[in-house]
Amino acid sequence: MAGLGETLGRAAAWPFTLVARAVDPPLRVWQRWTGTGGMAAVFLAPNLAIFGVFVLIPLVLNFVYSMTGGTGILLDQRPFIGMEQYGRLLECEDYTRRITCREDQFWTAVTNTTGFVIFQVTLMVVVSLITALILNRNIRGRGFFRAVFFFPVLLSPVVVGLIWRWILQREGLLNLIAVNLGLEPEIWLNDRFYAFAATIGVSTWAHMGFYTLILLAGLQAIPRDLYEAAEMDATPPARVFWRITLPLLGPNFAVVLVLALIRSVQIFDEVYVLTGGGPGTSTLYLTQYIYEVGFASILRNPGLAAAASILMGAVLVVLTLLQLRLSRRAEGRRAR
Amino acid sequence: MKFTMTSFAALAVAGFGSVAFAQDRTEIRVMWYSDGIEGEIMQDLLDRFEESHPEIDVVLDNVAYQVIQEQLPIQLASGQGPDIARVTNLKEQAEHWLDLREYVEDPAYWETNFGDRFDWMRPDGSDAIPGFMTQLTLTGGFANKTLFEQAGVEMPGEGATWDDWIAASKEVMESQQLPAAFAIDRSGHRISAGTASYGANYIGDDGMPAPIDDGTMSFATKLVEWTEEGLMLPEVWVSAAGTTYRAATDDFINAQIPFYYSGSWLIANLSTKIGDAFDWVAIGTPCGTEACAGLAGGAGLVGIKYTQHPEEVAVVMDYLASEEVLREFTERTLFLPAHKGVVEAGGLNFQTDDPNVAPALEKFIAASGESSPLTDALPAWKWGNAYYGTLVTRISQVMAGEISLDEARSMMDQDIADQVGTASQ
Numbered sequence: 001m002a003g004l005g006e007t008l009g010r011a012a013a014w015p016f017t018l019v020a021r022a023v024d025p026p027l028r029v030w031q032r033w034t035g036t037g038g039m040a041a042v043f044l045a046p047n048l049a050i051f052g053v054f055v056l057i058p059l060v061l062n063f064v065y066s067m068t069g070g071t072g073i074l075l076d077q078r079p080f081i082g083m084e085q086y087g088r089l090l091e092c093e094d095y096t097r098r099i100t101c102r103e104d105q106f107w108t109a110v111t112n113t114t115g116f117v118i119f120q121v122t123l124m125v126v127v128s129l130i131t132a133l134i135l136n137r138n139i140r141g142r143g144f145f146r147a148v149f150f151f152p153v154l155l156s157p158v159v160v161g162l163i164w165r166w167i168l169q170r171e172g173l174l175n176l177i178a179v180n181l182g183l184e185p186e187i188w189l190n191d192r193f194y195a196f197a198a199t200i201g202v203s204t205w206a207h208m209g210f211y212t213l214i215l216l217a218g219l220q221a222i223p224r225d226l227y228e229a230a231e232m233d234a235t236p237p238a239r240v241f242w243r244i245t246l247p248l249l250g251p252n253f254a255v256v257l258v259l260a261l262i263r264s265v266q267i268f269d270e271v272y273v274l275t276g277g278g279p280g281t282s283t284l285y286l287t288q289y290i291y292e293v294g295f296a297s298i299l300r301n302p303g304l305a306a307a308a309s310i311l312m313g314a315v316l317v318v319l320t321l322l323q324l325r326l327s328r329r330a331e332g333r334r335a336r
Numbered sequence: 337m338k339f340t341m342t343s344f345a346a347l348a349v350a351g352f353g354s355v356a357f358a359q360d361r362t363e364i365r366v367m368w369y370s371d372g373i374e375g376e377i378m379q380d381l382l383d384r385f386e387e388s389h390p391e392i393d394v395v396l397d398n399v400a401y402q403v404i405q406e407q408l409p410i411q412l413a414s415g416q417g418p419d420i421a422r423v424t425n426l427k428e429q430a431e432h433w434l435d436l437r438e439y440v441e442d443p444a445y446w447e448t449n450f451g452d453r454f455d456w457m458r459p460d461g462s463d464a465i466p467g468f469m470t471q472l473t474l475t476g477g478f479a480n481k482t483l484f485e486q487a488g489v490e491m492p493g494e495g496a497t498w499d500d501w502i503a504a505s506k507e508v509m510e511s512q513q514l515p516a517a518f519a520i521d522r523s524g525h526r527i528s529a530g531t532a533s534y535g536a537n538y539i540g541d542d543g544m545p546a547p548i549d550d551g552t553m554s555f556a557t558k559l560v561e562w563t564e565e566g567l568m569l570p571e572v573w574v575s576a577a578g579t580t581y582r583a584a585t586d587d588f589i590n591a592q593i594p595f596y597y598s599g600s601w602l603i604a605n606l607s608t609k610i611g612d613a614f615d616w617v618a619i620g621t622p623c624g625t626e627a628c629a630g631l632a633g634g635a636g637l638v639g640i641k642y643t644q645h646p647e648e649v650a651v652v653m654d655y656l657a658s659e660e661v662l663r664e665f666t667e668r669t670l671f672l673p674a675h676k677g678v679v680e681a682g683g684l685n686f687q688t689d690d691p692n693v694a695p696a697l698e699k700f701i702a703a704s705g706e707s708s709p710l711t712d713a714l715p716a717w718k719w720g721n722a723y724y725g726t727l728v729t730r731i732s733q734v735m736a737g738e739i740s741l742d743e744a745r746s747m748m749d750q751d752i753a754d755q756v757g758t759a760s761q
Binding site: 069070071072073074077079081088099102104105169170187189190192195275276277278279280281282283284288289292295296297298299300301303304 | 405406409410413414415425428515570571574575576577578579580582721722724725729732733735736737738739743747750754755758759761
């Protein structure tokens with residue numbers, strides 16, 4: 001039986017062996033010529049090419065577009081106007097009153113997104129951590145619950161938005177339950193507060209499984225003997241959490257924070273389907289603003305949309321670097 | 337073995353033969369959206385076309401209306417797109433339409449039967465033949481007759497105003513415990529019939545957008561008040577941001593509102609989905625202080641100038657624009673005809689058993705005789721969408737309590753100026 005497995009393994013590996021033998025001589029020549037540093041470049045080249053084509057070039061193009069005007073799509077149809085689009089986005093008579101800004105909807109989107117990020121990331125991290133802590137315990141049906149919490153991650157954001165829209169709309173499930181309990185039905189998505197809360201809750205529900213998984217992996221990597229030692233010393237559970245679990249979860253926490261933050265700033269699809277940015281503009285977030293300006297309006301303004309996306313990207317980079325620096329500093333303190 | 341080799345050879349010959357045949361056929365792609373059942377009918381018509389024109393393979397790409405509104409313009413702006421498309425934003429994108437004049441069999445036939453509306457779909461001053469209107473549309477209202485009867489409320493008659501209709505619908509709403517009295521689609525095009533009724537003028541003397549006037553603000557104020565009073569279904573306007581289009585068709589079909597303002601293109605859809613659940617009637621456009629006119633429009637089928645096969649596109653267009661084919665299309669889709677010959681010949685045999693349909697069509701045909709300066713001019717005006725977009729965005733914000741009507745007015749002027757500025761760069 002082992003012989004059969006070996007034969008099958010060789011058969012499966014045969015094409016790869018063939019390719020490896022074919023590329024071996026030229027790679028040896030290359031290594032002799034450039035040294036091991038050159039080999040690293042060879043192996044990185046495919047990834048760099050993909051990154052260049054799908055990330056770097058579009059990024060540069062986006063920046064170029066942000067300095068052009070008109071409604072045309074092709075660059076040769078678009079006049080160069082310098083930083084005018086940025087000026088238009090940032091022009092306000094009174095920065096404390098959004099409606100005095102020339103692009104008031106941009107500022108509305110910035111304000112809404114800031115609020116969303118603060119509440120959603122906080123909620124996401126807290127809920128994911130609690131869920132991971134529970135799922136890390138030896139509870140009955142642990143595997144089932146892990147699957148249940150992860151399941152929404154597999155759903156398309158559009159499906160998530162539609163499911164919750166059906167739950168929250170006037171004739172939705174929530175109102176059906178409310179009416180059966182003798183309560184007054186509510187048009188949840190027409191209320192500014194509820195709609196805002198719904199976008200936070202729904203996006204947290206949809207993505208927490210992923211972050212829970214990262215934190216769970218971190219929890220399981222914490223050596224058991226630390227907990228056993230704490231137990232022998234009769235350390236209270238809260239102290240164990242603050243002094244052992246949380247510090248050792250640090251690297252995973254940093255990953256969760258950065259990913260949740262980026263995802264949160266980029267929020268679009270679930271919210272677009274769920275609330276369409278309403279009521280009014282109370283759930284209009286930055287990505288929807290960019291989409292509306294660049295694509296959805298009949299008289300599109302790709303340059304303005306590009307400028308807004310560059311500003312959003314810059315903020316994201318700053319936030320990510322800040323977060324990484326803070327978490328590294330915290331790690332350094334712990335190491336000392 | 338011999339059998340296998342022979343079979344393989346035969347298959348190969350057949351395969352190569354079919355490839356060669358397929359290569360001889362010119363593929364024409366049509367981007368098409370449907371409000372109701374017209375996609376199926378168009379497919380049937382095109383299947384028959386292919387039988388008589390084996391050299392042309394017409395592929396009907398059925399897409400959502402949003403694709404026509406949001407993705408097609410991007411394709412066109414980058415010099416790509418289908419060979420033929422069904423479009424509603426005809427004037428703004430006129431630069432992308434193929435001039436069929438030198439390709440169609442008889443340009444005079446096109447001029448005679450469709451010439452009245454060519455200016456809706458070609459640049460100002462052009463004599464191009466860009467395509468034809470598959471149907472004319474007119475904005476207008478629908479009322480749930482059964483709900484009015486159940487409530488014991490008499491439907492307002494000829495010459496009734498917006499206020500009359502809202503007041504009567506309010507009685508029905510209260511009597512039947514409905515969520516709202518009425519709804520109007522979240523669309524600048526739709527509410528422009530209302531603003532025109534109150535004497536709005538969007539077009540300046542120089543043909544450029546005029547500042548927002550009192551006529552526009554009169555109707556906008558009414559819409560806001562009706563929303564604040566809980567008479568207008570809030571889900572349609574308030575629950576969205578930006579220029580997002582939202583219709584209230586499902587709410588009318590589900591008998592949630594007694595009065596719904598949309599347009600003639602819904603007749604087939606209402607007939608199919610409502611069936612005999614309740615009786616409904618078309619009511620035209622209620623009157624304001626100045627007019628009672630709906631806003632004309634429609635969908636046009638246009639050739640795209642980036643096509644590699646303009647001759648074949650013209651052959652397909654000649655077929656679809658023929659009187660016989662358009663008559664059948666009109667009778668089966670329950671659309672208002674846009675072909676002069678079809679209209680003049682009359683005697684259209686609309687294919688439906690629904691007793692609500694014929695009176696509705698007659699009502700819209702009669703209503704198309706009503707006009708106002710603005711509704712007459714808007715279909716061929718380049719800057720209509722600059723107005724429509726900001727009307728929707730800003731009035732929604734007022735309804736949501738974010739800004740006041742006065743603020744909205746100055747913001748609308750600024751939005752329009754910005755859009756004109758961008759488009760003129």
